[in-house]
Amino acid sequence: MRDRDPEGRPRNARPRDAYGRPLPYGSPGLPRVPDEYAPTTEQALADGRRFLQEGLPFNAHEVFEGRWKCAPEEERELWQGLAQICVGLTHLQRGNGRGAVTLFSRGAARAQSYGGAYDPVGKAASGLTQDSDPGEAIALILSKLP
Numbered sequence: 518m519r520d521r522d523p524e525g526r527p528r529n530a531r532p533r534d535a536y537g538r539p540l541p542y543g544s545p546g547l548p549r550v551p552d553e554y555a556p557t558t559e560q561a562l563a564d565g566r567r568f569l570q571e572g573l574p575f576n577a578h579e580v581f582e583g584r585w586k587c588a589p590e591e592e593r594e595l596w597q598g599l600a601q602i603c604v605g606l607t608h609l610q611r612g613n614g615r616g617a618v619t620l621f622s623r624g625a626a627r628a629q630s631y632g633g634a635y636d637p638v639g640k641a642a643s644g645l646t647q648d649s650d651p652g653e654a655i656a657l658i659l660s661k662l663p
Contacts, residue, residue, distance in 0.1 A: 614647025
């Protein structure tokens, strides 16, 4: 059964570890990005960069997902792509190289289709492999974010 807020909307109330894995209820976990988080472009980039600098790509994914949900239609592919790249980084941290490569590919395609300043992010993500070092991969993506 899914957790729900007072209005009946699905919410995940379980705490999570640094790699975004759910922990048992009542366990101490890392602070989560609120479900209602709806950042501006500038805020999403600043928060996403901060989480990547802290080695927390799962949290960066939640930030970019928050922007994806409230962005204008023409930007949604970009934010979904950035979120997918960050989930790929999370999979690298968890030791799931195959899953990481799948998400890098999907996210890179979306970021590159948006183009402009985000093309280098997509190119960097598409060059990552299942054997990439997680810390180095995070640093690479961080260095390419506008």
